[in-house]
Amino acid sequence: MFNTRIKEELVTESAPVSSLSFDEKIAKTPYETATFGMG
Amino acid sequence: MEKPTYYAMGDHTEVISIDFDPDLISYSELLDYFWQGHRCERNNSSTQYQNAVFYRNDEQKKLAEQALKNRADTLGIKPEKVATKIIPVKTFTYAEKYHQKYAIRGDIRETIDSLFPDAKSLADSTVATRLNAYLGDGIDQDTEKFLSELSDYALPQSIVDEVRGRLER
Numbered sequence: 001m002f003n004t005r006i007k008e009e010l011v012t013e014s015a016p017v018s019s020l021s022f023d024e025k026i027a028k029t030p031y032e033t034a035t036f037g038m039g
Numbered sequence: 040m041e042k043p044t045y046y047a048m049g050d051h052t053e054v055i056s057i058d059f060d061p062d063l064i065s066y067s068e069l070l071d072y073f074w075q076g077h078r079c080e081r082n083n084s085s086t087q088y089q090n091a092v093f094y095r096n097d098e099q100k101k102l103a104e105q106a107l108k109n110r111a112d113t114l115g116i117k118p119e120k121v122a123t124k125i126i127p128v129k130t131f132t133y134a135e136k137y138h139q140k141y142a143i144r145g146d147i148r149e150t151i152d153s154l155f156p157d158a159k160s161l162a163d164s165t166v167a168t169r170l171n172a173y174l175g176d177g178i179d180q181d182t183e184k185f186l187s188e189l190s191d192y193a194l195p196q197s198i199v200d201e202v203r204g205r206l207e208r
Contacts, residue, residue, distance in 0.1 A: 018155055018164045022192045026165040031058040034069045035093035035128055038055065038077045 043132055050086050054093060056131060058163070066099060070106040074123075079110060082122035091124040100125065133158040140167050142175030147201045154194075166192045173206060182206050 018024075040049030057069060070092070077090050094100040103125045111118040133139075136158040143151050151170070155161035173185050186206060189199055 018160050018166070020154065020164065020166050020193055022166050023164050027163075029060050032061050032066065033056060033058050033095060034066055034099070035054050035056045035095070035131065036069075036073045037052045037089050037091040037093065038073070039083050039088045039090050 041130075045135060045138065048087050051132065052086055052089050052091060052093075053134075054091075054131075067102055067106065070103060074106055074110040077123070079107075079121045079123040080114070080116065082124070089124060090122070091126055093126060093128040095128050100127075133162055136161055140171035142171045143167065144174075145201075147198050150195055150198055166194065170198075170202065174202065 040047070040051065043049050043051040059066075059069065073092065079090060083089050092099075092103040092106075094103055107121050107123065107125060108118050111121050136152070136155075139158055139162045140151070151167065152161075155164060155167065161167050169185065169188075173180060173182065186203060189202065
């Protein structure tokens with residue numbers, strides 16, 4: 001396990017991803033993206 | 040290929056792309072799940088199903104390379120023997136809607152589909168992601184916590200009842 005933090009500039013969705021209020025709230029949270037291919 | 044589809048994928052690879060809050064989980068922790076979740080000594084010959092970390096910046100690349108070395112150490116093999124690739128993301132295309140959140144099946148699928156107009160909105164939804172995780176299996180689940188949060192999602196009651204019924208069985 002590493003302790004290093006990602007230094008990528010965080011982004012925020014500019015529009016809600018669905019009409020559900022919970023998703024709208026989460027969409028305002030800054031996030032990073034990890035992408036994996038797993039066969 | 041600019042617009043790959045399931046039946047015409049070109050040189051694209053099927054991937055899972057995770058948007059995460061780094062205050063809750065780190066990229067390195069996700070890397071740990073990734074390395075533990077696949078066999079890295081051999082890779083698939085097809086690009087479609089290859090094992091790979093697709094990094095998005097230099098920091099992710101550095102962490103992925105270190106994680107590869109750590110995994111090799113754990114397995115007692117040389118890093119050069121690890122077949123999993125570490126390559127940059129070029130373009131990402133959402134899979135078709137019917138490929139998204141596959142564990143959400145049965146009676147509630149139609150209602151869920153009606154809530155999300157396209158593949159992106161369904162794929163990016165935290166609510167749909169959690170439903171998919173808990174209706175599927177193979178993950179560490181805190182079902183009681185999930186059920187206690189279910190009412191916060193403002194889902195149609197028919198879905199709440201169905202999910203509750205399935206998980207409480």
